[in-house]
């Protein structure tokens with residue numbers, strides 16, 4: 143498996159473990175106020191990033207491109223900013239809103255870079 147796929151899938155499985163622990167804590171406390179943060183951590187962090195990892199595993203030429211590494215970091219940083227921003231927003235902390243907006247836009251940029259990676263022709267082997 144290409145290194146970039148391991149990065150995507152390896153980080154994704156960490157996010158889903160954190161997300162599941164958060165889900166269990168929510169259930170145990172019967173406080174579901176952070177459910178949207180749980181959902182986004184699981185669906186972006188686990189589902190989307192793991193899918194990207196599997197895509198790069200199936201398209202080895204693209205996995206070796208610099209775009210794939212850049213895309214990994216843009217998607218990762220976007221998630222790291224978006225989820226805490228969402229938690230703060232759901233906790234009614236005003237500074238959370240600009241943070242979640244910035245994180246969401248970076249997360250979107252990561253997905254756009256992934257689309258570019260999909261649609262552009264594979265780099266030539268040297």
Ligand code: HEM
Pocket residue numbers: 158161162163164165166168169174177178180181184185188189
């Ligand atoms: C141990 C595993 C998990 C536990 C204990 C758990 C627990 C929960 C709980 C307690 C809620 C709130 C329900 C409510 O508001 O009534 C929730 C919502 C949700 N969960 Fe999970 N969850 C788990 C895994 C996952 C995974 C893997 C995903 C996605 C891949 C996911 C996606 C969602 C979504 C989309 C919602 C709805 C959020 C909303 O209404 O804002 N969950 N989960």
